[in-house]
Amino acid sequence: MTLPQPPHFPFSAVVGADGPDGPDPMPLALILTTIAPEVGGVLVRGEKGTAKSTIVRALAAVLPPVGDDPVPLVELPIGATEDRVTGSINIESALAEGKAEYEPGLLAKAHRGILYVDEVNLLHDHLVDLLLDAAAMGRATVERDGVSITHDARFVLVGTMNPEEGELRPQLLDRFGLTVEVAAPRDPALRAEVVRRRMAYDADPAGFSSRYAEAEEALSSRIAEAQRLIGLVRLSDTALLKIAEVCAAFDVDGLRADIVTARTAVAHAAWCGRDSVELADIRVAATLALPHRRRRKPFDAPGLDEDVLDQILGDEELPPDPDDDPEPPTNGPDDGPDEGPADGPDEGPADGPDEGPADGPDEGHEGEGTSAESAARAPDTPEVPGSEGSTSTTSSGSTYRPRLLTVRGVGTGTAGRRSRARTSSGRRVGATAPTGRGGAIHLVETLRAALPHQHARGRTSGPLLLRPADLRVPVREGRESNLVLFCVDASGSMAARRRMEQVKAAVLSLLLDAYQRRDKVGLVTFRGSGAELALPPTHSVDAAATRLEDLPAGGRTPLAEGLLQAAHVLAVERTRDPHRRPLLVVVTDGRATAGPDAVLRSREAAALIAGAGISSVVVDCESGPLRMGLAARLAEHLGAEHLPIGEVSAEVLVTAARGRAA
Structure with missing residues (x-):
């Protein structure tokens, strides 16, 4: 016996969807992309517990039906394969009846509806690319197993993600039409109202939903009216020029930003019941379409300076186009023909080129390798022995493309770009x-x-x-993705400015590499008398970079404690995610000076890690004319690869290979 499913939490009952000044950015973005699906979908970024999934699932219920059918909501699971997404041959039919029948996938089921991907940042890149292609073209093509089919796949793509679990690659981020950031309200009254409504819904879903039935019907009618009106909204040349001015001012790449902003502005005008685009529409569209497209440094979060946006837009209304003059002058003998384009729903950027960064393997920041490489190979400045209580912080140098570090053997983990699997x-x-x-x-x-x-x-x-x-x-x-755990020596022997700059540049470069290879990362640091887990394993490489940038240095070197802490973290992660193989990267000069028998205990800790079969790399930070070779010995005890810090850069490896071949 199948029990009836309770109704979804009403869209209009979400706090922020019914504000006096209109919906908050997240519900507004969802509404606008359903009014104009060609906008290209919505990516919702925010911390856990901010009603991202709740409001997306509620959206389908308020959309006007397609004919006599309700709008379908199809959820794509993170573990879905390409066959499940696009469809493939029906194997049972092929074997039992000898027929090559096509079995539709999730894209076909989402046609004329909503395709929802929770934790889209954890979905494999090629699947995200596939979804975005289908959403942009409105159709999907299957060429596999003797099947060649093209079918309609017009849907609204909605992805939600928690940035703490890792970012989407910029090439994929740019292809989402709109993006919004959500966070839990800080106003106690609003927080209390959220809890009140949720508890009321949980106690009586049907009764709670009935109280919002009128609001839901009114919202559905308004969306239907906006969908009817959008073809009549006029985007003037003046408005289009203002959109181009805004996009140029924020230094976005390509023309996709201009096209999406224009489409969103038209959708917002229709939502507001207007027949022409105004400055208010452009402002709303820019805040939704541009934050994730502006040029930014690695590890910078998307964002938009709205004060700058207001300065560009100004306070005055858009001036009318010259063609809007009710009594245009007639062409005289010296006048040329009037060649100004007529504005209308079929003109403007909606049919323009859809350009943007080409998708493909992201090879890192190769152009930044030369200066970083020379910094990594430069000799240390004289070191000042650190005392137990002294600390300092040092900024990192430029990042560069590092050499590939891999786990031994062949794994069966999540598809990625690092180790064989x-x-x-x-x-x-x-x-x-x-x-x-x-x-x-x-x-x-x-x-x-x-x-x-x-x-x-x-x-x-x-x-x-x-x-x-x-x-x-x-x-x-x-290739698979891995857990890359950095174990970084932050003691006094590493605290010299030049040395710590080298360390941070090397680790940041390896973090960028981990980001591009879809790895999970963690950070253990040790200094003074102990070690700490500075960042638990996460997909958020941004968080690791932030912790590293603020890393204090000084004190003695508790190498054994650092290794034991790393071993504990890896043991816990093996229980949580047994298929993701770890790679331990120990960044140290190999000294062990904290506590009695420091050297012996560090060797025992290294033997423990080696006995667990953990693949390790020791990045040797020792340099200068007189070297003790302690990091190399540590690598022997770990059964690890020994990598001098000056050879972390891939460019150094290529140069050395060329020298040997000459």
């Missing part, structure tokens, strides 16, 4: 029985599995008799 994409290395309904068939191995059973199945001649148990799919080897 069995994944759903990559080169074919074998075949196995399938574990799901979809997937590309390995024909040769399927036939080979069926051949030994033909006599038992009664076959004497004719075609092979196949059974579902004969089916084989390819085993592919690609």
